[in-house]
Amino acid sequence: MSHTTAHAVIRCKKLPRWNNLELVVEALDGDVRTFHALWLAARAERKEPAPAPEPDLVSPVRQDEERRCRPTVRIGDRTLTVVRDIAFHPDKDLLAGAGDDKAVRLWDATTGQARGEPLTGHTAVIRALAFHPDGHLLVSAGDDATVRRWDAENGRPVGSPLLGHSNAVMALAFHPEGRPLASAGDDKAVRLWDATTGEARGEPLTGHTAGLCALAFHPDGHLLASAGYDRTVRLWDALARRPVRAPLTDHPAVLRALAFHPDGHLLASAGYDGTVRLWNTRTWRTEGAPLTARTARIVAVAFHPDGHLLACADRDEGVFLWDVSTGQQVGGPLVPHVGPVRAVAFHPDGVLLASAGNDSVQLWKSDPPEAEQPLRQRITGLRARLRAVRRERDELAALVERLTTADRPRPAERAVAAPVTRHVLAGHTPLRAVAFQPGGDLVAAGGYDTVVRLWDVDTAQSTGRPLLGATGPVRALAFSPDGTVLAASSDDGMVRLWDTASGRQVGDPLTGHTDAVMALAFHPDGMVLASAGFDKRVLLWDPAGGRPLGDPLTGHTAPVRAVAFHRDGALLASAGDDRTVRLWDKETGQPVGGPLTGHTADIRAMAFNPEGTLLAGADLDGTVRLWDPTSGRQVGDPLIGHSDAVMALAFQPGGSLLATASDDRTLRLWDTETRQRVGGPLTGHTADVRAVAFRLDGTLLASAGSDHTVRLWEVPGTQERQ
Structure with missing residues (x-):
């Protein structure tokens, strides 16, 4: 087309x-x-x-004088415990339900008969269910703070429970393509997971000030909505993992439910103010007056698959249907349960509506006229x-x-024998930074356990006690050019300096940032240290005197994730979540030229090559871009090979290799002269890889990530291959 x-x-x-x-x-x-x-x-x-609705395609559950919704199958009439959530399989007549009995149950949606034995494993109330878009996986979550995966065919557990939430998990949502899976709950955070591997994807999305109750992905997958007890709806870029606008704040009470219209042009939000509000997803203004329930206890909403009806579960009054285009209620309430209604869901073909409550699951059906049946x-x-x-x-x-x-014929490339793992250094929690000591035999690593550990690269043994002091996760590490000082930054907004020989802290922490410090870089002469972070600023420091140099460098409009000095020291580069690379004159602190644009997602890493002729940037869409820092022009096409966000990169000293590390759990090597991949991916990490560094002689590569390990790779010498 x-x-x-x-x-x-x-x-x-x-x-x-x-x-x-x-x-x-x-x-x-x-x-x-x-x-x-x-x-x-x-x-x-x-x-x-x-x-x-089109006149020749009447909604099958629409209530009118000709055809009213009628109850069909009642599942577990007064024999079930409280059912908190329900979900239809995307392709089959299969309905899942779960709640206070800590088990997931499957039923035939046409007969109400149980399918197999209950799925057990949760140790507390189950709050949320979701089927993978292709139907092969069912996911559940609840008060035991776990997310569990089940094979939808045989009911067997898939892998280990997903751990990371510190409190009850209240909501689940799959990306329309099945990856990632989002979860949220009472710990105020939204977490993203690789539904296949069970690995966490990036940092939690934070910003809510109270527990979360609802999640929904936009039908095209670019947007994730979350809502809960802080009475706000927050919108996130699902790929870049960052907020995309200010929260929606019209609701005056707790929010319990979210749903996107099937075509994506509306978002429905509802909660304990007794209203459903429809937000235009282009303008983010509400369309029409709120849809008002009889009581102030709306706990679930669901759009009909053809988009013209909205079902609303009023906790105390039953299920209401609304015409989306007119905002009018369609018929009277469906009163299916003795006691509160907890959940509502439409079958994918729109013929069935399911509701769940304290005593049972009720299915409602309306048979379409004979003329419609062949079309359906x-x-x-x-x-x-x-x-x-x-x-x-x-x-x-x-x-x-x-x-x-x-x-395909290939140009002449630099051939490197596959790097091999020399050592695996364990003993950390998830890692976020790694650095080699210039001219020495130490590698430093730091992460979520708030400590920095020094390792001997030859013996793979820890040297001395961990470096303590940070009160938040360690985000960045940098050795001074002579290797005598190690700088470390963390979420506490401070930069600490350590004497690498004695392991003692040098002076007081450098304070000046107002939020997490995500990046560090020493000037080639060691007399200046640059830092940058979530406060959108770059600060320059005299590391010997412990004082700031000049005013902060400002211009970025979002958190700064990376800083790097040019080899001659006159130029400083910074990059971050505003998707730009900015160049600064180190002496004057003034911008040099305009921002370098072209990245289509937040930039997570950046570095100059040893000669200073190239600047590389890596971003969340999995690409690496090369720039000429003199002209500001992009050099060649982006380097594409990773299947997930590229979180770190490093140039090989004295060579043309570039190493990249990704959330796809691999590293890759690139020849920057030919812009070709060198060999296959380096595998071994079992979770996302967040840091990478070359030793000064270029023969050793270090990588670190969320699997709690540092891997040291031997990089053999290079030779020309035709």
Whole structure:
């Protein structure tokens, strides 16, 4: 499908529903995300309200005089304990429920019969359930502060519980593509996980001031919404893992539920103020008056798959249905339970609505007219065919990539025998920084345990006692050029200096930052130390005197994650979450030229090459970009090879190798002359890799990450390969 065709489709007299248009776009192998943006733009341009149902495709659960929702199957009538959450399988007639009995139960959604034995393992009340978008995985979470994965086919546990939350987990949500999985709860944090490996993806998302109750991903996956007891809705860039705007604060009471409209143009939020508010996701203003329940206890909301109905669970009054386009209630309340209603969910085909409460799970159904049934069967068949086409397309693309890569002529590259692990240094908690002592045999590492440890690279033994003093996770380390001083920074906003021979702290901590200090770099002459962090500033220090030099360097509009000095010391570079690299004159503190732009996600690492002719930046979209610091122009295409965020990089002293470390748990080596990958990924870490450094002679590489280890890799000599 061409862009011309797409424009013709979306600018017709009446915009088709996005769900239906998406099927056409995908079937014709179009770019769904691009056409979705065009569709939203067309709606905004025409100032259309949310589309009402097509006359020939009436919503199957809509209550009217011709056809009322009727209760069908009642599961566990007064035999279940409290059911806190329910979820439908995306492709099958399977319903999952869980609650106070600490078990997950599966039922046939058409008959209400149990499927297999209850899934047990949780040690406390279960609060949240979610199926993976392709249906192979079911995830549960609750008051035992764990997230557990289950095989949706056989009910067996998948891997170990996901640990990291310090209190009850109240909400779960899968990214539309299945990775990542988001969880949130009473510890006020949102955590992202690789649902396949179970590894944490990056740092928790923090900002809420009270516990969380609800999560929802935007249908295109770019946005994650969270809400809870602080009465705010917060919006996050799901890839960059950062806030995208100020919180939404219209609700005057606790928020319990969130849901995005199937086409993504609305976000519904609801809670204990007794209202549902619909937010336009382009303007972030509410559309129309709030939808008001009979009591102030709304605990769950769910959009019908075709988007024109919203189901709302009023804890004390039952389930209400609302017409999204008019804001009018459709029919009277559905009163399915004795006692509070806890959860509500639509079946993916829209024919069934499920509600859960203190005594049972109730299924509601409305049989579509005979004229609609062939159409619905046709749509169901088309969706199944599209899923099969997606799988085949992905498999074919992978095969073509392997074949073309194998046959493609390559330019002459620097060949390096595969680095081998010399030592694995254990004894830390998750690590965030690593550094080699120039001209010495020490490697330093620091992380979440707030201490810095020094290791002998030859014996792999810790040297002396850990360096103590930080009151928060250690974020950055830097040795002075002569190797006699080690600088360490942490979340407590301070920089500490240590004598590497005695292990004693040198002077008082350097104070001046107002938030976490994320980056450090010594000037080549050792007389200046640069620091940068979450307060968006770069500070220069006299490390010998312990005093600041000049005014802070300001200009970044978001946290600064990296600083580096040019080899001649006249130029300082900084980069961070505003996706820019900025160059500064070290003497005057003035910017040199304009910001270097081009990164499409937050920058996490940056370094000059040994000659000072290249500046490399790495970001959360998994790419590395090379710049000419003199002209400010990007050099060649981005280096692409990692499958997740690139969190650290380092140039090999005296060579043309660049090492990168990623949340995909691997390291890669690149030849910066040819901009080609050198060999395959370096594997061994079992979690995200957050730090990397070369020894001064270039023969040893250190990496560290969330698996609590430092790995030392021997890098053999290089030779030309034709």
